[in-house]
Amino acid sequence: xxxxxxxxxxxxxxxxxxxxxxxxxxxxxxxxxxxxxxxxxxxxxxxxxxxxxxxxxxxxxxxxxxxxxxxxxxxxxxxxxxxxxxxxxxxxxxxxxxxxxxxxxxxxxxxxxxxxxxxxxxxxxxxxxxxxxxxxxxxxxxxxxxxxxxxxxxxxxxxxxxxxxxxx
Amino acid sequence: xxxxxxxxxxxxxxxxxxxxxxxxxxxxxxxxxxxxxxxxxxxxxxxxxxxxxxxxxxxxxxxxxxxxxxxxxxxxxxxxxxxxxxxxxxxxxxxxxxxxxxxxxxxxxxxxxxxxxxxxxxxxxxxxxxxxxxxxxxxxxxxxxxxxxxxxxxxxxxxxxxxxxxxxxxxxxxxxxxxxxxxxxxxxxxxxxxxxxxxxxxxxxxxxxxxxxxxxxxxxxxxxxxxxxxxxxxxxxxxxxxxxxxxxxxxxxxxxxxxxxxxxxxxxxxxxxxxxxxxxxxxxxxxxxxxxxxxxxxxxxxxxxxxxxxxx
Numbered sequence: 421x422x423x424x425x426x427x428x429x430x431x432x433x434x435x436x437x438x439x440x441x442x443x444x445x446x447x448x449x450x451x452x453x454x455x456x457x458x459x460x461x462x463x464x465x466x467x468x469x470x471x472x473x474x475x476x477x478x479x480x481x482x483x484x485x486x487x488x489x490x491x492x493x494x495x496x497x498x499x500x501x502x503x504x505x506x507x508x509x510x511x512x513x514x515x516x517x518x519x520x521x522x523x524x525x526x527x528x529x530x531x532x533x534x535x536x537x538x539x540x541x542x543x544x545x546x547x548x549x550x551x552x553x554x555x556x557x558x559x560x561x562x563x564x565x566x567x568x569x570x571x572x573x574x575x576x577x578x579x580x581x582x583x584x585x586x587x588x
Numbered sequence: 589x590x591x592x593x594x595x596x597x598x599x600x601x602x603x604x605x606x607x608x609x610x611x612x613x614x615x616x617x618x619x620x621x622x623x624x625x626x627x628x629x630x631x632x633x634x635x636x637x638x639x640x641x642x643x644x645x646x647x648x649x650x651x652x653x654x655x656x657x658x659x660x661x662x663x664x665x666x667x668x669x670x671x672x673x674x675x676x677x678x679x680x681x682x683x684x685x686x687x688x689x690x691x692x693x694x695x696x697x698x699x700x701x702x703x704x705x706x707x708x709x710x711x712x713x714x715x716x717x718x719x720x721x722x723x724x725x726x727x728x729x730x731x732x733x734x735x736x737x738x739x740x741x742x743x744x745x746x747x748x749x750x751x752x753x754x755x756x757x758x759x760x761x762x763x764x765x766x767x768x769x770x771x772x773x774x775x776x777x778x779x780x781x782x783x784x785x786x787x788x789x790x791x792x793x794x795x796x797x798x799x800x801x802x803x804x805x806x807x808x809x810x811x812x813x814x815x816x817x818x819x820x821x822x823x824x825x826x827x828x829x830x831x832x833x834x835x836x837x838x839x840x841x842x843x844x845x846x847x848x849x850x851x852x853x854x855x856x857x858x859x860x861x862x863x864x865x866x867x868x869x870x871x872x873x874x875x876x877x878x879x880x881x882x883x884x885x886x887x888x889x890x891x892x893x894x895x896x897x898x899x900x
Contacts, residue, residue, distance in 0.1 A: 421599070421604050421608065423597070424596055425596065426593065426595055426596070445595070446596075448591075448630075467589060468627045468630055468631060469623060472691075475693055482696060483693055483696050483697050487622055487627060487630075487697070488622065489596070489619075491596060492641065553778075554692065557692065557693050557779060
């Protein structure tokens, strides 16, 4: 059995790019993404798992990157907001947030978009109640949430319409 | 904040984990989902010198049907339990409870073994294991032992686990088709720490009198353990009328013994926040939690009754 240590080599795929780095074992995954890889789209709010601003996908599952160590992402595949869309080509969820006033200051938005992405990929035709439940783990102090819920609803309806027209 | 420095070791088997816990001593902690531990470490409430990461022990991630119920591996995520058809079929109460744990992003990581080992007040799995007299399997240097839920929880954030022991499996009995059940809790916001959590099961005789009923409550015991209500035995042989339930409500209020420390906390909030509303002052006071205990218990029995009758 190996010995415990304070530094460890990890290999992690982020937004399709493989990175190999040696990290302090106490580095949070959120800090690794922001400081080591310069991917500052993942925001750090509370650092105690409550606010949801640091939500990312790990092997396709939405998780809090502030409650995960960078070493725990070794050998895994991570998707951050930078991997969802770009300023030139917004993801439909991002487009819907823009069109429906789903953001004001934008601090919480990456977390909301990632949560919505994970949620809609599992439940593409949600009820209002399900949308509210799915977004309840993300905090927004600007919008009052109505615009965010409207955005997710709009993109779900759009995706449904596209799916229907594709099958015709 | 960030966690204080520690040394880290990822292990791939239970025997490696136990060896590591022995080698690094009482200042070492197991990390599984880390949804409570990482939070405490970030807040510097906990400063373990060594972390033993068990996420690599893939063989502890399973849900199996057994001769008399379910066996769930310690590393099984809440989300897996939430979606399991086997859990839905054999112990649906567990599925009802797991939906109350935090938010889906947390349930994607958090594990059943971690939740039980942490023993946070009101934790959903603790209440259900206590209600159903589930068994917790632990492995340590001296091998495996089976701990009944009644003996497993011993105090606030304390369990019967010895320093070099870890939970490997939890065994739940099957709920019969005739058993009604319910899980309810009161929280400040959905997904937050329960002020009171409640689980109940109910079986009826052919004449609708109570054959068997059990209620367990979370966050109401001054000892910091999930609490099994004694007063429920007075229902046996009776019909669940308004009067009988009102009588039970009174008895539960008299029986439960919430931690009075919470009262001073509530006063603290009131004094320093400038908020004087009833809601804040009673939010988690012992008196409030006694009232919630009896109200939720009766409501849970009602839901269990309706389930038996096919109303839900």
